Amino acid sequence: MKLEAKYQRATFVAVLFVLLLTATSYYILIYNALINQLDESLKVEEQEITNFVNVNKYLPEESHFSDQQIDFDSTDKIVSRKFISSKIYSKEEKELELIRQLIFTVKVKDAYYIATVSKPQSETEDLLILILLNTAGVILFLFVVLFIANRIFIKKLWQPFYIMLHQMKEFNLARPGKLAMVGTKIEEFTALEEAWTNLTKKINKDYETLKSFVDNASHEMQTPLAIVNSKLDLLIQDSHLTKDNVLHLQSMYDAINKLTRLNQSLLLLAKIEYDQFPGKQEVDLNELIKQRLIGLEELIQGRKLQVTTNLSAMKVLMHPQLADMLVSNLLINAIRHNIPGGNIYIEGNEEHFSIQNTGEANELNRHTVFNRFQKHSQSDGVGLGLAIVKQICETHHFLVIYAFNNGIHHFELTLKT
Amino acid sequence: MKILIVEDEPELSKSIEAYLKSEHYICEVAKDYAAALNKVDAHEYDCILLDIALPDGNGLSILKEIKSNRRTDGIIIISARNSIDDRINGLNLGADDYLPKPFHLSEMSARVSAVIRRRKLGGNSLILFNELSIDTKAKEIFVHTTRLELTKKEFQLLLYFVVNKGKVISKNAIAQHLWGDDMSSADNFDFIYTHIKNLRKKLQDAGSGDYLKAIYGMGYKLTAT
Numbered sequence: 001m002k003l004e005a006k007y008q009r010a011t012f013v014a015v016l017f018v019l020l021l022t023a024t025s026y027y028i029l030i031y032n033a034l035i036n037q038l039d040e041s042l043k044v045e046e047q048e049i050t051n052f053v054n055v056n057k058y059l060p061e062e063s064h065f066s067d068q069q070i071d072f073d074s075t076d077k078i079v080s081r082k083f084i085s086s087k088i089y090s091k092e093e094k095e096l097e098l099i100r101q102l103i104f105t106v107k108v109k110d111a112y113y114i115a116t117v118s119k120p121q122s123e124t125e126d127l128l129i130l131i132l133l134n135t136a137g138v139i140l141f142l143f144v145v146l147f148i149a150n151r152i153f154i155k156k157l158w159q160p161f162y163i164m165l166h167q168m169k170e171f172n173l174a175r176p177g178k179l180a181m182v183g184t185k186i187e188e189f190t191a192l193e194e195a196w197t198n199l200t201k202k203i204n205k206d207y208e209t210l211k212s213f214v215d216n217a218s219h220e221m222q223t224p225l226a227i228v229n230s231k232l233d234l235l236i237q238d239s240h241l242t243k244d245n246v247l248h249l250q251s252m253y254d255a256i257n258k259l260t261r262l263n264q265s266l267l268l269l270a271k272i273e274y275d276q277f278p279g280k281q282e283v284d285l286n287e288l289i290k291q292r293l294i295g296l297e298e299l300i301q302g303r304k305l306q307v308t309t310n311l312s313a314m315k316v317l318m319h320p321q322l323a324d325m326l327v328s329n330l331l332i333n334a335i336r337h338n339i340p341g342g343n344i345y346i347e348g349n350e351e352h353f354s355i356q357n358t359g360e361a362n363e364l365n366r367h368t369v370f371n372r373f374q375k376h377s378q379s380d381g382v383g384l385g386l387a388i389v390k391q392i393c394e395t396h397h398f399l400v401i402y403a404f405n406n407g408i409h410h411f412e413l414t415l416k417t
Numbered sequence: 418m419k420i421l422i423v424e425d426e427p428e429l430s431k432s433i434e435a436y437l438k439s440e441h442y443i444c445e446v447a448k449d450y451a452a453a454l455n456k457v458d459a460h461e462y463d464c465i466l467l468d469i470a471l472p473d474g475n476g477l478s479i480l481k482e483i484k485s486n487r488r489t490d491g492i493i494i495i496s497a498r499n500s501i502d503d504r505i506n507g508l509n510l511g512a513d514d515y516l517p518k519p520f521h522l523s524e525m526s527a528r529v530s531a532v533i534r535r536r537k538l539g540g541n542s543l544i545l546f547n548e549l550s551i552d553t554k555a556k557e558i559f560v561h562t563t564r565l566e567l568t569k570k571e572f573q574l575l576l577y578f579v580v581n582k583g584k585v586i587s588k589n590a591i592a593q594h595l596w597g598d599d600m601s602s603a604d605n606f607d608f609i610y611t612h613i614k615n616l617r618k619k620l621q622d623a624g625s626g627d628y629l630k631a632i633y634g635m636g637y638k639l640t641a642t
Contacts, residue, residue: 220497222497222517222518222519223426223429223497223518225518225519226426226429226497226518226519226520227426227428227429227432227519228519229519229520229521230429230432230433230436230519230520230521230522231428231432232587233432233436233521233522233523233587233590234432234435234436234522236585236587236632236635236636237439237584237585241635243633243634246632246633246634246635247634249635250587250588250634250635253587253588253589254589256519257589260519261598264598295596298596298608299608302607302608321501
């Protein structure tokens with residue numbers, strides 16, 4: 001829910017509550033005042049009747065006007081004087097009408113009479129309707145005014161916030177831009193801006209440190225590897241090596257080779273992760289796949305694999321080195337985990353790229369297949385190939401999924417999402 | 418042929434020096450930027466192996482210095498940073514080749530030999546080995562006067578052996594040379610065996626001696642005898 005909607009709702013509830021309360025209390029106050037006034041005029045009538053009887057010693061005539069009715073009924077006992085509200089049927093308006101009555105006892109000579117003076121109370125009803133209509137009008141008017149005012153005011157008030165939010169959304173570590181100052185005088189927003197500026201400064205600094213760490217780690221590890229490698233190259237020139245020596249040396253070569261690839265893969269992953277491959281170009285994956293298949297020909301033939309391709313133009317925006325890495329890793333994965341005499345099916349167009357291969361009979365765990373160092377025990381890879389594939393896909397907003405069907409392992413990339 | 422090795426890691430420069438000396442190159446070593454600059458100012462070299470990350474300066478400045486004097490020294494950049502940007506940067510500044518660490522000494526030696534051929538001999542040299550003559554420009558190999566019909570990989574392989582003659586070349590180094598980073602699994606060493614077998618047969622059919630020797634468990638060697 002948007003801030004504005006939330007604020008509008010809260011305001012409306014408050015306004016509604018206050019206005020209803022006001023309307024109710026108005027109604028009670030005015031109703032009472034009017035009833036009092038009515039009662040006063042009934043009392044005046046009472047006084048007039050009493051005076052008339054005192055002077056003339058007989059009852060005045062009953063009267064039946066629409067705004068005032070006077071009735072007399074003989075009685076044998078004195079009733080107590082009281083004001084009542086009741087309803088009578090009005091012949092003129094053909095409906096029940098609310099009236100206010102004053103009942104009191106009049107003594108003429110030795111006889112008692114109950115006098116009833118009635119006045120219509122419809123004026124108070126009209127008033128009620130008037131007040132309700134008025135209140136409704138005020139509520140409606142207030143709502144409209146408040147809605148518009150809130151809208152303008154909130155927009156203006158929160159503008160610095162939205163500017164900052166936009167900056168945060170656009171924030172990219174790989175391309176640190178200067179933050180535009182929002183220029184607000186609201187204390188909370190100045191504090192937020194300050195916190196945000198400090199945070200980005202720190203993040204950028206940490207990122208720079210990390211970047212140089214990645215660079216340095218690369219340098220620091222490659223050189224010792226180069227030394228060991230070169231010493232081995234010199235060592236094997238020795239003609240006095242025994243067969244055992246030679247086997248040990250070969251194991252060392254293989255271990256160094258693996259360590260080198262591991263180091264390169266980890267550095268590559270870090271570099272992709274930290275978006276250090278700016279400069280996307282249009283790359284035709286179709287061409288790339290064809291080239292890589294030629295490069296991997298011997299590997300494919302060595303395992304007697306049958307490769308079937310169904311490719312059309314696959315132009316995508318990618319960093320060329322990453323495109324190459326993506327295609328190589330997927331192809332090598334399909335070759336390396338294949339069975340002798342197996343098949344590889346490659347399909348691709350502008351939207352999809354899929355590689356299917358025969359392989360081990362069991363399904364791989366689809367939740368962990370792209371994890372780092374997730375490898376099959378028989379594999380001599382370092383277990384980072386598919387993690388690199390996943391990472392490259394993520395930075396390019398491609399979707400990559402693994403599926404398994406009838407002994408076929410299937411990697412499917414959605415290039416346009 | 419005179420080579421300058423600019424490398425701050427003494428153990429690595431010792432290895433490079435030992436290997437190149439055994440191939441009859443004359444080697445000098447500079448262990449930092451200042452020493453390298455002094456040597457470059459004083460002498461011309463056929464090839465300079467240049468580590469660009471030096472403790473007291475960037476090796477690329479030495480490259481610029483050499484190139485600004487219109488010198489013909491061949492230059493191979495050695496770098497721990499195997500990044501495309503670095504490579505392009507170095508080659509744009511006039512380096513002849515770019516060799517990422519770690520590398521095999523046989524690979525390094527082959528690159529040195531190629532750079533010297535290109536730089537000093539205009540690429541027109543014939544590499545001679547007994548009855549073999551290799552025309553690196555036309556990419557042709559002759560046994561006496563018979564032209565060998567070789568595949569691209571067989572040509573690369575034989576050239577690699579000839580420029581590293583007398584040296585044991587590990588299977589890892591051969592795989593790296595022929596296939597780059599793609600081919601690293603141990604089971605793929607079978608392909609090397611197949612290539613060597615085919616190459617040996619083609620050489621013998623053309624009347625060449627059998628110079629390719631398998632070194633048990635290790636690799637292969639081209640020997641003159």
